[in-house]
Amino acid sequence: MDIEVLEGIFDANEKIARENEALFRERGVMAMNLMASPGAGKTSLIAATLQLLKEKLEVGVIEGDIASSVDAEKLKAYDIPVVQINTGGACHLDAIMIQQALAHMDLAAIDLLIIENVGNLVCPAEFKLGEALRAMILSVAEGHDKPLKYPLMFSDSDVLVVNKTDLIGLGDFDMAELREVVTRMNPDIVIFEVSCRTGEGLGAWADWLEQRVRDFKES
Amino acid sequence: MHELGVTESIASICLRHAQSNRARRVLKVNVKLGELTGIVDHYVAFYWDMVTKDTIAQGAELNFTKVPVVSHCPDCDEDFTVVEYDLTCPRCGRADTELVSGREFLVESIEIE
Numbered sequence: 272m273d274i275e276v277l278e279g280i281f282d283a284n285e286k287i288a289r290e291n292e293a294l295f296r297e298r299g300v301m302a303m304n305l306m307a308s309p310g311a312g313k314t315s316l317i318a319a320t321l322q323l324l325k326e327k328l329e330v331g332v333i334e335g336d337i338a339s340s341v342d343a344e345k346l347k348a349y350d351i352p353v354v355q356i357n358t359g360g361a362c363h364l365d366a367i368m369i370q371q372a373l374a375h376m377d378l379a380a381i382d383l384l385i386i387e388n389v390g391n392l393v394c395p396a397e398f399k400l401g402e403a404l405r406a407m408i409l410s411v412a413e414g415h416d417k418p419l420k421y422p423l424m425f426s427d428s429d430v431l432v433v434n435k436t437d438l439i440g441l442g443d444f445d446m447a448e449l450r451e452v453v454t455r456m457n458p459d460i461v462i463f464e465v466s467c468r469t470g471e472g473l474g475a476w477a478d479w480l481e482q483r484v485r486d487f488k489e490s
Numbered sequence: 491m492h493e494l495g496v497t498e499s500i501a502s503i504c505l506r507h508a509q510s511n512r513a514r515r516v517l518k519v520n521v522k523l524g525e526l527t528g529i530v531d532h533y534v535a536f537y538w539d540m541v542t543k544d545t546i547a548q549g550a551e552l553n554f555t556k557v558p559v560v561s562h563c564p565d566c567d568e569d570f571t572v573v574e575y576d577l578t579c580p581r582c583g584r585a586d587t588e589l590v591s592g593r594e595f596l597v598e599s600i601e602i603e
Contacts, residue, residue, distance in 0.1 A: 276507050276597045280499045280521075362492055393528050394492045422575040423528050455576045458586040 284398055287366035291373070291401025298378040300331075301487040302386060303480075304364075304400050306424055307408035309390030312434040314342045315467035316408060317385055321349045323477035324383070328484055331381040333372050335364040335389050342387065352376055363394035366401060383484045392417065396424040403487055404429050411435040411442070415449035418456060425453050430461045432476060437466040496529060497537035503597045504547055513602035516547040520599045524557040526575070526592035531556075550600075559592030 279285070295302050307313050314334075321330055331352040334343045343355040354372045356364065369386065378384075386402065388395040407428040409417055412435055418425040425431070431453060439446065446464065453460060461479070465472035500521060508516045523531055531554045542548045559572040563579035569590055570580055577587050 272511070272513075272603065273599055273601050274507055274511050275599050276503065277599075278503050278507075279596045280496060280503065281595060283499065361495070397492070397528060419574060423526060426526065426575060455578050455585065458577065 281397065281399075284366050287370055288399040288401040291366055291369055292403070293401075294373065294378070295384070295401060295403065298381075299488050300378050300381050300384050301404065301484045302384045302400070302402040303404040303406050304386050304388060304395070304402035305406050305408070306388045306392075306395040306428070307390065308392045308410075308413060311390070311408040311410040311413065312467050313387050313390065313408060314345055316432060316434060316465070317387060318346065318349070319465075319467050319470070319473050320385070320477055320480065321346070321351065323473060324481055325349065325351075327481055328382040329380055330383045330385060331376055331378075333364075333369065333376075333384065333386045335368070335387055337361070337389060352381065358389060362389055362391050363398050364388050364400060365398045369400045382488065383480070392421040392424055396427050404483060406430045406432065408432045408434050409449070411438040411444045414442075415445045415452075418449070418452045422456060425460075426456050428457070428460060430463070430479075432463045432465055434465055434467055436464050436471060437469050493530060493533035494537050494541075497534050497541045500534070500552075500597060501538075501541045501545070501547060504550075504600050505545060507597075507600055508546055508602050511602060513546060515603050516550040516600055517603060518551045518553060518601035519547070519597060520553050520555065520601075522557055522594045522596050522598045523554050524559070524592040524594035526559050526589075527595050529595060555598070557591050557594045560590045561587040562590050563587045 334355045337358050340355045343353045346353050354375045356368050356372050405428045407424050463476045504519050535552055538552045560569050561572050561577050562569050563584055565584050566581045578585050579587050
């Protein structure tokens, strides 16, 4: 006997993601899911963003790592709410982990919640967390050919931050080629070029992000 | 990379529907898999036997239907198969076309006895 099922394999996660999304909306928190490979500069970009936005917005951070609280420790200096999630081996964050982490956070005191996903260019893209903004970083050191090798994250992100622009010229990274390929896969994506080391380009990124938070809160 | 978790989800969906239909055994599971998802069917199949061991789905055939990445151009009013994730319309060159398929990942049906 054939039984029609038609049930999405990510449905259980997506149901919880919708609950998180509703909670963020109710409390006026814009959540950003920040995804990238290990070493692309997720924690550096968060630190730089905190530096630029700390007088303008209340920011909270959820740090996702397979193990350790190294990244959460780095952000302690900013005196903001930080919750560390250790996935215990899982290669991505999922909506349930976020739901559990939110129990340790005072959402009423936050405008922007930055969720640093596990360093991985593949799996995090499959799991919605309830975020309003999907952001990813690609660093110059990784090469401009990554979009075609890891298409889902590039296809699905709202914004791409290209980090480590101070390394351009040391290898064969081609920014024009990267922009062309990514835009063909995802015409609506917004691209920023930054260097967290020199600070170049970070102002434009922070201004844009601040505006997104304000638009979210007004909508 | 997370194919084990995904395989567990497939098994749990399949067993829930099998039980609510009072199945004695699951013979076959039909899964629809869009080519834009990062899921590798080969690895799911690899975990399937392990995940379903000692359940009524043990030994069930896992069948994948691959769904190609297809986009729709509103200007040409035509669908086209996406090559190398390039969503540009091959006829008119419009960049922002509308993805029609390729993101599917669902248990379509099960065959039970």
